[in-house]
Every structure is written in structure tokens, then in C-alpha cells.
Amino acid sequence: MPFQFLTNRVARPKRTSGTLVFILFSSMFLLSSGNQFAAPKTNGFKFPQDHFFHKGYRVEWCYFIGILDTEEGKELGYELSFFRAYLGPKVALYPVHFAISDLEDEKHKFSQTIERELGGVAGQDKTNLWSGDYRMEVTGPADFRISAFPRTDSGFGLELELSTKSKNILIHGKNGKSFKSRKNPKFFSYYYSIPRLETKGSLYLEGKEYHVKSGTSWMDHEWSSPEGTEAAFDLSSKDISWDWICIQMEDGSDIMAFNFKNRSGDVETFGTYRSPDGKVITLENENDLKFVPEDKTWKSDQTGNSYKLRWKLISERFNLNISPKFEEQEFDARSSTGLIYWEGAVKVGGEVEGKSVKGKGYLELKPFR
Template sequence: MNRIIILLLSVWFFHFSFPKDHSFHSDYGLEWCYFVGHLESESGNLYGYELSFFRLKFSDGKDWNPEVFPVHFAISDFSSQKYKNSQTIKRTIGGLAGYTDQTIYSGDYRLEIISKDKFHIFARSKSKDLSLDLELQGNGKILIHGKDGISIKSNRNPNIFSYYYSYPRLKTSGKISMYGKLEKIVSGNSWMDHEWSEKNAKSIPTLATGDTSWDWICLSDEFGGDYVFFRFRESQEVPPEIFGTYRDPKGKLTSWTEPGQIKMEFVGSFWKSPKTKIEYPLHWKIQYPGGEWMVSPIFNEQEFDGTKSTATIYWEGGVVAIDSKEKKSAKGYLELKGYKKPKLWWEF
């Protein structure tokens, strides 16, 4: 108990400093900077995308081993319901990956931090038939999670936490290419998530250890409200814990951290991936104080097989949501991590 109290006291005084904190943090073992968005092209086609920069370094108990930099990249063609992704994992050897206060890069994937509120992201698959080149402009309204940016993932185990902020409603323009078709992006909004944790860890980071899993969703409604909801499971043997953050159109921030404040449950049947045979719950009902979101995927086949980079398979895709009580709609992204292929009856 004393160790937990000391841990919490040590992190409560943390404060973000931008634009410096947009980049990676060398003192921490696990980190990701993540962009998703809903876009419209000059031709009227609708797209979604994911571009996630990861940083991971393990410890042998005495010294840090070299860092590795996986990247996940995907484009969803919402108009034709087509999905394509790519990935890489690089190290700093030979200058193939790295970071400064202004840049994060790994192979042909790059984030340029132009200022506190402006970013340039670039991605190109190895096959060169999937690419992205986008400018992102923020409105100055960064969303801080938890208490001063400390996001506790489990009330049962407060040692599982991250430093966490989001940057919703990044106005987006540029170009994307999918299957060789180049599209000019004339409007759209992106969402940035940035988390890091595990300072001076002596093993694989706690947040990603063992059977940890989560269901996470970000939503931006039509009136200017932004939401994050997530169900975190420390293991498959314990019930999930549910947390949420809401910022209203006037900027008022509400955090839901206590049991029972939010109900987040899947509805309908599971979707079974034809490639991995993993079953995912893609339709959700989220009850929060004052409203209820009914969330649905724009289309089902948005599964990311990251076994060649981060050794994870998850569902990550664009969603829409309706709140009939509050008479509003929203767009966002849903991530489902930790679902596994069910064993057949003859497997042990």
C-alpha cells in the first residue's frame, strides 16, 4: 500500500510541456503516438486512417537495451468498404529510426512536430501502393486525461497507469494513395492520442504484460463535444474496469473514474475475421451520465494483424454513433485489443 501511495504522489505533480511532449520520452519504456481520422477527398469519397508510432525499450535489470520503433499504418475506404494496412519495425542502427523534439521516424513513416498545434505526418508502405501525406492543424484545445494527465487504468491496481493526452479535431488536408489511386483530401478531422508509461521498468512494461486487453473508443460529436471511453482488463480472470473522459463544447472537462458511472457493453453478435478467425464485438452501447451512444462500425473488415511488428492482432476502425436521447451523432475510431482465436473442441 505504501508503495502505491508513493507512486501516486510522485506522478501527481507531472505537467505537460508542449510542443516538447508531443515527441517521445527517453526515460520511459512504453510509448505510442497515434493518429486516426475521418477524411473526404476532392472526388467525394470518404476515408479513414490509422497511423501509430510506437517506442519500446526493455530492461535487463541494470541497463536499458536498444529501443525499437514499430509503426502501424492503415487506410479504410469507407465509400467502397476496402481496407489495407502496412507495418514496420526499425531500430536506431544506421539511422533507420529515431526521434528529436521535432521529429519521430521509423523507415518510411514520419511525424513532424511543427508547433504545439500543427503536425505533418507521412507514411508509405514497402509495396508503395499505400501512402499518406497530411497536414494537421489544431485549435489549441488539447484534452488532458485523468488527474493532471495521469490516467489510471485500474482502480484495483493503480500501478497500471499512463501519462495520457489527446488532441481531437485536428483539421486535416493533403493526399492519400490506396491501391495506386491518388486522392486529394480537402476536408477532415484527425484525432491524436499520446501515452507513455513504465519509467525505469525492469521487465516488459506492465501496461502491455500478459493478458492485459482493452476496448477503447474516441468520439467527436456534431456539436463540439469530445469523448473517450475504455474498458481495461488486467487479465481475463477479472471483470473489466470502465473509464471515460468528456469535454463539452465550451471546454468543461468531466472524468468518469468510479465503478458504475459508465456502462459499456457490446450488443448483437460478434464478427468473425475471415483471415485470423478471431471474433470481435463491433457494436456497442455506451451509457454515460446524461446520454447513451449506440456505436456501429462503418464496415467490418478493419482488422490489423501486427504480428510482424508488435506481435499483436487487434481490430481498429472507423465508427459512427447515435445518441437518440440527446439527439446527436458522432464519428470516431474503435480499438479492440486482446481478443484471441477461440480454441476448437479438440484443442487443449
């Protein structure tokens, strides 16, 4: 059953129009530039405090993905993403993206919302972060309870408990300061992940409950654009594109990688690799990492966007091939954040440290608009 807090509904504020939502949210979807604002002590993130949204930052997102085996015999993937865009003392927007992929029947269903801090419909307190019908509860240094029960989609939702040891928290970049450009090091965010979250609970799809038997989740948390800094590097720009992936290999290694691209053809690639024995290597130099697509594309019948869904990820320590569990895992978020992107479950194979190994992950692709 859903958590008790979901039964205590409050009236929703009047919705912001889709066009205005895009203008407001995309105007804040920026990376930090400059150092006019006191940065957090990234060599000393504090958990669980840093799992929440941070005062003084204009844009932040925290999301969970996982590929789970159920007692009913289905393999399901999920995404639950929380965003916050601070637009001033009286305006903060809280979009949420939620999706479940049936990896056997190749079905992808998604839902979304965008709420404001009015009447308690969205916000956070000492233990919870919520927006409408979606909630994240922090229960420990690396422990969460998440739920999604969109009232507009009966029989669609999830309720999961996620837990791992705090030593599994993976800090990216230079002690948590994740650079997005070598050409301009002023462009950065604060960024950490939590791979290998043991996952218990249930997912609901097409009116049927599926009980988690095994599988792990991955949590990602990133924030940028301190108030008072120069707004730069607009991620919502039609001239900016990115590719991102998280991978959990069967040998115990964890990998995060991303590309930032512009229409001029410039591509900058960064990543983090944690070996099976726990050694963390930051991949931030120009030749440290290659994250490149194959030529074949898939075109969405719904939006007309085209995506390259098969990739190679190569460094001195690994050589991996990436392919989608199935192709139709696009998320049309025009009614919440104004973007369209592909985010879905992928299978991974290749070599890590010279040994053949398989893995699973989630791939996100934001094309040029």
C-alpha cells in the first residue's frame, strides 16, 4: 500500500502553463560560472544532510534509477527524478519525472508533474522531499524510501526502500566539484552518486503489483548555479547536447561518464571509475575516456527525435559495449521541464581490468533541439 502521507492530500495550486514552465525552468537550468559564492566544503560532504536540496542554489536535481528482478518473473527498470528550480524568494518550482520500463514486453510508461511551494504541495523538511504525488524520505546516511503514485495514472507507481553502506557513496570530480569543460573550468557542479543501493518494495504497472526479488538502484545528486553568480552554460539551449551513463558491473566496479557537446562539434568527456577493490579514479583529462556512439540511430514515432542508442566506453581500464534493453524509452517532458530526452535501461559487456565482464546501467541522451 502507498505510504500514509499519500492519503493526506492537499489542494493543488493552479498549474503554470507549459510555455511559461519552460521559460522559467530552463532559465535556471544553468551550470555555475565564477566563484562569487561561497562553495560547500566538497572534501567533507555531510550525509544525510547533503541528500536534500541546498539553500542558495538555483537549480538542483536528485534522481534514482534501477533495474530490478521481481518475484513475478519480470525485469523492470525505473526512473524517479526530483528537480528544484529557485526563481526568487517567492517562487520555487519542483518538477518530477517518473518512468517504469517493462524490459520483457518492451513497454515504457512515464508520468510527470511540476509543483510550487504553495500550501505544502511541494517542499522539504528535515527528513522528506516531495512534490505532489512523489516523495523521497531520507532514513539514514545512505538510506532512502521513495514513492510515486501519480493520481492521474491509476495502477502505476512504486514504493521502494533503498539502502547501502555509506562507504559506497561515490564522490565525483575534485572532491565533489565536477567540471563540465576543460576549456572553461568555471563551468562546474557539485556532484555525487550512490551505486549499489539494495532495493526492496513494489512497483505497480498496468494495475498489477510486482514485488522486488533482487537488483540494485543508483542515486545521483547534482546542484549548481549559486545565487549571485554569473549565469552561464545554459543546459536547456538548443545548441547544447549531452550524453550520460551510469553502470554497475558484475565484478563490483561502478562507472559514471558523460559528454557535453555543442553544434560546432566540440565534445568534452568526463567520468568516474571505481574498481572492484574500491579505488576511485577521476577521468577528467582529454584522453582519459572515450564515450562514442555507433552510427545506427533510432527515431521516435512520438516526437520525431533521433537517438544513437549503441555506444562504446573506453579507458585504460575498461573497454565496454553498450546497447539498449529496448529502444522505446523516450521521455517527453515538455509539460514539466520543457525537454525531450531518452533515458532507459541498457546492457553492458566487454572487458574491465583485462577480464570479460557484464553489467547493467541507465543511459540518458539529450539531443539538440
